[in-house]
Each structure stands twice: as C-alpha cells, then as structure tokens.
C-alpha cells in the first residue's frame with residue numbers, strides 16, 4: 001500500500017502520540033547529543049525580550065522553553081504541534097506563564113491573526129510531506145523582516161546513529177518505512193535545505209553545520225534500546241523476521257557500527273546537524 005499525504009500524516013500523528021513520552025524522557029528533556037542544537041538555534045536567532053515567537057512542531061516544548069527564558073512579559077511564545085500527547089507534556093513541563101501557550105496545529109495549515117517576529121522549527125521540516133506549503137505558511141505568519149530558524153539532521157551517512165540500523169533493516173524489510181512516505185533525508189545537505197527555503201520565498205539564508213557526539217553505550221545497549229523505544233508499527237515489522245534473519249540483521253548492524261566503536265567497546269557516533277536562519 002502506498003500512503004498519500006493525509007494517510008502519512010495520520011500515521012505520523014499516532015506514532016508521535018505513542019512515542020512522545022519516551023522521546024521527552026530519553027532525548028528532549030536531557031539535552032542529549034543532537035539536542036545541544038537547541039541552545040545554538042536560540043543563540044543564532046538573537047531573540048529579544050519583546051519578540052513574539054512561534055515554535056512550529058514544538059513536540060514536548062524543548063525549544064519553546066529555551067525561548068520563553070529569553071523573553072519577558074513584553075514578548076510571547078507559542079508552541080504548536082500535531083501531537084496532542086506532545087502538547088500535553090509540553091504544557092506540564094513548561095511552567096505556566098501568561099505569555100506562553102501551546103496549541104494543536106498542522107504545519108501546513110496553521111493561521112494566527114497576529115504575525116510573529118520569529119518562527120522556529122527544530123527536527124521536523126523533513127516530516128512535512130509538503131514542506132513548501134509549510135514554509136509558505138511560516139512566511140504568511142511572519143512579519144516583514146521577521147526571521148525563521150530551522151534545524152534538521154544531516155544526511156544519513158552523517159548521522160550513523162540512524163543509518164547504522166536503518167540501512168541494515170531496509171535490506172531485510174524493504175517497506176520498513178511505508179512507500180509514499182517523504183524521504184526524511186531530503187534536506188540533509190546545506191544546498192538542499194537552502195534551496196527549499198529559498199523556494200519558499202525567504203532571503204538572507206545562512207546554513208551552519210555542527211557535529212555533536214553521541215555515546216549510546218555498548219553495541220548491545222544501542223540495539224536493545226532501539227528495540228525498546230521503536231514505535232509500534234515498526235516493531236511489528238521487525239517481529240516478522242525469523243530467528244535466523246534477526247541474527248543476520250544484528251550482525252549487519254554490528255558491522256555498520258564498527259567504525260564508531262572504541263577500544264572500550266562503547267560507541268561514539270558523530271551527529272551532524274544543520275541550522276538554517278533566514279529572513280522574510
């Protein structure tokens with residue numbers, strides 16, 4: 001079955017509703033590995049105390065929280081996401097303030113009556129099946145001269161934490177990600193990200209790359225945690241493999257991880273992140 005955009009989004013919503021609590025606990029709330037980017041993003045945008053900011057696809061509110069610490073009562077920040085579970089966590093985790101709010105919105109279809117000074121979007125642009133629609137929407141909701149800040153993961157080879165498992169799994173299960181899903185790697189280079197944002201009508205585009213290190217422990221811990229945290233629809237696909245195939249898969253992943261395995265048997269992955277800033 002080939003997913004259309006609506007089906008893909010529905011699937012994504014249910015996946016994020018399922019994984020949001022563990023995503024928050026394991027990644028977002030603890031500033032692990034690639035989440036060192038949150039501070040960089042906020043820093044690059046030079047947020048002022050009275051700025052109005054929209055944090056698109058805010059998830060559990062990690063960027064929103066950092067922004068709320070930069071502004072005072074003369075500014076405000078709103079986080080928006082399609083996952084109700086993520087929004088619930090974001091509300092609970094951020095202390096309640098009159099100039100901070102969270103709403104349930106789709107990136108391709110949101111509208112606010114007041115335009116923002118800044119719109120941020122961390123680790124989500126690649127999830128929007130129609131990224132151009134989302135970018136045009138950001139532009140519509142931004143003041144003239146307003147800024148956007150977009151963070152994405154680098155291309156798959158630059159993020160071996162993902163590719164070591166994903167490349168191996170797709171050899172065994174070609175439809176691990178359902179056909180019709182957007183390519184999550186499509187903005188993983190400076191030029192592809194820049195071109196997409198330029199097409200969306202933005203100017204003064206700058207893309208910086210950062211490489212963070214992430215240590216997921218030993219190979220056994222890395223693989224065990226993957227199986228423990230993976231979303232249910234993917235787990236279901238993995239469960240179709242027989243014992244022999246599972247063993248072969250594990251060995252293949254172990255091979256992929258070898259270049260990043262240190263003498264003490266722990267893994268250290270480099271993790272490339274691209275941060276784009278641009279102006280309306």
Ligand SMILES: C[S@@+](CC[C@H](N)C(=O)[O-])C[C@H]1O[C@@H](n2cnc3c(N)ncnc32)[C@H](O)[C@@H]1O
Nearest residue numbers: 016057058059081082083106107122123124127
């Ligand atoms: C990797 S998380 C990033 C969350 C947050 N920005 C952060 O840095 O922790 C991706 C988020 O994108 C959200 N998302 C995916 N598609 C979306 C859409 N079409 N509109 C709004 N949010 C979306 C998901 O629900 C999820 O919370």
